Amino acid sequence: MRQPTDAVRDHLVRLLDWEEAHVSLDKAVAGIPMHARGTRPPGFEHSAWQLLEHIRIAQEDILDFCVNPKYAHDMAWPEDYWPKRPAPTDDASWAASLAACTRSRERLAQLAREVDDLTVAVPTGKPNQTYLRAILLAADHVAYHVGQIVAVRKALGVWS
Numbered sequence: 001m002r003q004p005t006d007a008v009r010d011h012l013v014r015l016l017d018w019e020e021a022h023v024s025l026d027k028a029v030a031g032i033p034m035h036a037r038g039t040r041p042p043g044f045e046h047s048a049w050q051l052l053e054h055i056r057i058a059q060e061d062i063l064d065f066c067v068n069p070k071y072a073h074d075m076a077w078p079e080d081y082w083p084k085r086p087a088p089t090d091d092a093s094w095a096a097s098l099a100a101c102t103r104s105r106e107r108l109a110q111l112a113r114e115v116d117d118l119t120v121a122v123p124t125g126k127p128n129q130t131y132l133r134a135i136l137l138a139a140d141h142v143a144y145h146v147g148q149i150v151a152v153r154k155a156l157g158v159w160s
Helices: 004-015 025-029 048-067 090-112 131-156
Strands: none
Touching: 004 090, 004 131, 025 048, 025 090, 025 131, 048 090, 048 131, 090 131
8 A cells, every 4th residue: 555655755756857837957958059058148147057067066965965974064155066167168068967967866866765764854964954855955956946047048049
């Protein structure tokens, strides 16, 4: 018999990559021409590359927090969570960043399915920093920045 927690786990897994309220990260970045990846349109603080890399860095940090028993939060906010370069050096660095986002998203989905109790605190965290909170934080963070990527693309005229 399915338990109520199975439904919660199913929703968490879907939440990490669903398109019910907005486009996915994969669709938001698909087809951005190389010249536009590092371009900041007037009035925007970040390029698509900076947003993608920020998503990667933060999502990997959230995952590391959840799975690394020796995790220590040594990254400084905000400088360590944003890329130093305004643009990717080449197609390979863009593809590598996107692949890393996919890997950490898939690992968070696996965590949602497999952790014994989603409501217990992550061992390296504070009492309110549960696995459920971490997964929701990752999904919410990506959704926020996906919206920014779409806005940057629209401002650059590379969104259809």
